[in-house]
Amino acid sequence: MNALEKLEKLLDREQFEKIKALNNPELHEFLAEWIEWLEPDKVFVCTDSPEDEAYVKWKALYYGEERMLETPNHTVHYDNYYDQARDKANTKLLVPGGKEIPFLNTKDRDEGLKEIRELMKGVMKGKELFVCFFALGPRNSVFTIPAVQLTDSAYVAHSEFILYRKGYEEFKRLGRNAKFFRFVHSAGELDERKTSKNLDKRRIYIDLLDDTVYSVNTQYGGNTIGLKKLAFRLTIQKAVKEGWLSEHMFLMRVNGPNGRKTYFTGAYPSMCGKTSTAMIPWENIVGDDLSFIVPVNGVARGANVEKGVFGIIQGVNPEDDPIIWKVLHSPVEIIFSNVLVKDGKPYWNEMGIEIPEEGENHSGRWWRGKKDKEGNEIPPSHKNARFTVSLEHFPNVDLEALENPCGVEVGGMIFGGRDKDTWPPVREAFDWKHGVITMGASLESETTAATLGKEGVRAFNPMAILDFMSVPLGEYIRNYLDFEKKLRKAPKIFAVNYFLRDENGNWLNHKLDKAVWLKWMELRVHGDVDAIETPIGYIPKYEDLARLFREVLDKDYTREDYEKQFTIRVPELLAKIERIETIYREKVGEVPEELFQVLEEERKRLLEAREKYGDYISPSAFEGE
Numbered sequence: 197m198n199a200l201e202k203l204e205k206l207l208d209r210e211q212f213e214k215i216k217a218l219n220n221p222e223l224h225e226f227l228a229e230w231i232e233w234l235e236p237d238k239v240f241v242c243t244d245s246p247e248d249e250a251y252v253k254w255k256a257l258y259y260g261e262e263r264m265l266e267t268p269n270h271t272v273h274y275d276n277y278y279d280q281a282r283d284k285a286n287t288k289l290l291v292p293g294g295k296e297i298p299f300l301n302t303k304d305r306d307e308g309l310k311e312i313r314e315l316m317k318g319v320m321k322g323k324e325l326f327v328c329f330f331a332l333g334p335r336n337s338v339f340t341i342p343a344v345q346l347t348d349s350a351y352v353a354h355s356e357f358i359l360y361r362k363g364y365e366e367f368k369r370l371g372r373n374a375k376f377f378r379f380v381h382s383a384g385e386l387d388e389r390k391t392s393k394n395l396d397k398r399r400i401y402i403d404l405l406d407d408t409v410y411s412v413n414t415q416y417g418g419n420t421i422g423l424k425k426l427a428f429r430l431t432i433q434k435a436v437k438e439g440w441l442s443e444h445m446f447l448m449r450v451n452g453p454n455g456r457k458t459y460f461t462g463a464y465p466s467m468c469g470k471t472s473t474a475m476i477p478w479e480n481i482v483g484d485d486l487s488f489i490v491p492v493n494g495v496a497r498g499a500n501v502e503k504g505v506f507g508i509i510q511g512v513n514p515e516d517d518p519i520i521w522k523v524l525h526s527p528v529e530i531i532f533s534n535v536l537v538k539d540g541k542p543y544w545n546e547m548g549i550e551i552p553e554e555g556e557n558h559s560g561r562w563w564r565g566k567k568d569k570e571g572n573e574i575p576p577s578h579k580n581a582r583f584t585v586s587l588e589h590f591p592n593v594d595l596e597a598l599e600n601p602c603g604v605e606v607g608g609m610i611f612g613g614r615d616k617d618t619w620p621p622v623r624e625a626f627d628w629k630h631g632v633i634t635m636g637a638s639l640e641s642e643t644t645a646a647t648l649g650k651e652g653v654r655a656f657n658p659m660a661i662l663d664f665m666s667v668p669l670g671e672y673i674r675n676y677l678d679f680e681k682k683l684r685k686a687p688k689i690f691a692v693n694y695f696l697r698d699e700n701g702n703w704l705n706h707k708l709d710k711a712v713w714l715k716w717m718e719l720r721v722h723g724d725v726d727a728i729e730t731p732i733g734y735i736p737k738y739e740d741l742a743r744l745f746r747e748v749l750d751k752d753y754t755r756e757d758y759e760k761q762f763t764i765r766v767p768e769l770l771a772k773i774e775r776i777e778t779i780y781r782e783k784v785g786e787v788p789e790e791l792f793q794v795l796e797e798e799r800k801r802l803l804e805a806r807e808k809y810g811d812y813i814s815p816s817a818f819e820g821e
């Protein structure tokens with residue numbers, strides 16, 4: 197019996213016809229094999245029609261994975277109390293022989309496939325399986341990668357309809373030629389709250405040889421939404437093979453003088469400010485999490501992999517995030533996850549208004565002071581509670597850039613993380629290599645609630661991508677360095693740090709200060725302002741920032757603040773170079789030699805500066821040089 201005949205047996209007539217219309221034997225085989233294996237009671241195939249999408253939405257409510265809120269089109273979803281973030285320990289790359297690769301979590305492919313198949317055998321008995329088709333990147337473009345998702349979670353499928361472009365017609369158009377990604381997910385057995393129960397058997401296995409990712413016994417989006425972080429591991433591998441960049445980056449437009457539009461990408465680790473930056477009200481968002489950057493005729497062109505936001509809700513308040521606030525309070529389609537609900541209204545930590553003293557949240561019935569099994573007080577919402585919404589609903593979206601099959605020209609690339617004491621708020625690299633190595637490859641950041649485990653620990657996180665890395669780090673950096681050679685003019689590289697603190701632990705910057713750094717970077721991309729050359733790159737002049745603070749935020753920016761923020765902290769910078777160098781020398785292996793040269797040059801410049809000016813150097817020391 198061939199695959200199509202098998203499918204005819206497994207599916208209802210109507211569903212079968214939808215599959216038959218896709219002329220792709222490889223797809224048929226994959227579907228036949230897995231539908232047989234998962235043993236769902238029922239299969240629903242989603243085309244690109246609004247009816248099929250509506251069916252999935254309805255099923256999320258019908259099966260109780262989502263519940264309606266008071267505002268039309270708003271729903272709430274809960275993940276298990278212990279399933280609130282990405283599970284790094286159980287996310288593994290399947291590689292032949294289980295070859296150990298530094299910083300990557302690998303497992304023998306045969307063993308991993310065997311284990312995951314056993315966990316998934318018959319796992320969908322009594323459940324409905326949704327077969328969905330999507331595309332990464334704008335459709336019918338150099339960026340497009342078609343993907344098929346199998347899941348028994350209507351919540352996961354619903355999220356994907358909000359976050360990704362539909363792909364059924366794309367599969368139809370491509371026919372036999374479709375090279376596609378595959379995702380197989382099951383939430384596994386559910387408890388009475390409809391959350392995954394068997395968390396001890398939670399597994400996310402990435403088969404790099406077969407472009408397939410398996411995920412089981414979990415619902416949290418970062419572990420389950422195929423086209424998000426699961427696909428990301430596959431696209432990083434593909435990009436390195438093919439010579440482009442697949443990055444954990446937002447993509448936004450910064451509006452310069454006289455209507456000039458300059459596009460920036462920015463890589464910061466999870467929960468470190470990508471969404472908040474791309475959402476600055478007077479600039480324009482294209483994407484907030486994942487970007488493809490491809491060299492086209494010598495130009496670095498960027499596109500958003502997604503078309504929606506799976507954003508952190510904690511701290512969203514009307515002053516700092518007026519646009520997100522407004523969208524979250526309008527009757528557009530939104531899934532709130534792991535928030536507090538009282539009388540049909542969602543609430544979250546630090547939302548700037550009074551929060552009810554009891555209600556329902558990720559822990560079930562909740563009241564202020566409630567403690568979990570470990571004795572920790574449970575806050576109203578989880579720190580990693582999120583909202584899922586399409587970008588089309590944001591008044592600040594740059595729709596033309598979002599849908600452009602050619603993407604947009606990238607003028608600048610930014611790296612940043614949670615760093616309390618080393619990097620200044622903003623600086624520009626001397627050149628591509630200097631930026632890639634001392635900013636991207638040297639990135640460190642404190643861990644956050646986006647992953648299970650301890651928070652606030654400074655960790656090596658090159659390009660903000662380490663959690664998702666799927667090729668040896670040395671190869672990834674080599675690809676980055678080589679990328680410049682494909683360009684006539686490389687984007688400028690910058691580094692930012694929003695998280696500097698003083699001796700007492702107070703932030704040195706306000707949340708909106710980043711709006712000023714963006715304007716400064718925009719001017720620098722076009723050579724419109726001078727800068728001060730320091731041992732670690734170019735930093736802004738006080739006068740330019742003072743003017744921009746006035747223009748952008750209508751605020752005074754004192755010289756005292758400037759001095760504090762832009763002091764060159766030689767001991768911390770040297771210690772950082774030491775740490776980074778040691779990691780690359782002792783732990784990574786096969787690192788491009790340039791990396792050590794560039795770090796060494798930076799160290800030399802810092803040592804010379806220290807000789808002349810001491811440990812903590814005022815920016816003005818370099819101004820006259």
Ligand SMILES: Nc1nc2c(ncn2[C@@H]2O[C@H](COP(=O)(O)OP(=O)(O)OP(=O)(O)O)[C@@H](O)[C@H]2O)c(=O)[nH]1
Pocket residue numbers: 464465466467468469470471472473484485506507508510511646694695703705706707708710
């Ligand atoms: N102190 C401080 N906190 C900030 C600033 N910008 C953002 N944050 C906080 O950083 C957290 C997360 O930021 P997001 O922008 O949602 O994170 P993201 O990088 O998009 O993260 P992922 O979606 O997990 O990849 C929120 O709790 C914000 O309040 C800032 O300038 N200063």
Ligand SMILES: O=C([O-])CC(=O)C(=O)O
Pocket residue numbers: 282417418419424425465466467485506646
């Ligand atoms: O993938 C997720 O769970 C959400 C996210 O953006 C991240 O953790 O970087």
Ligand SMILES: [Mn+2]
Pocket residue numbers: 444465466485
């Ligand atoms: Mn992310």
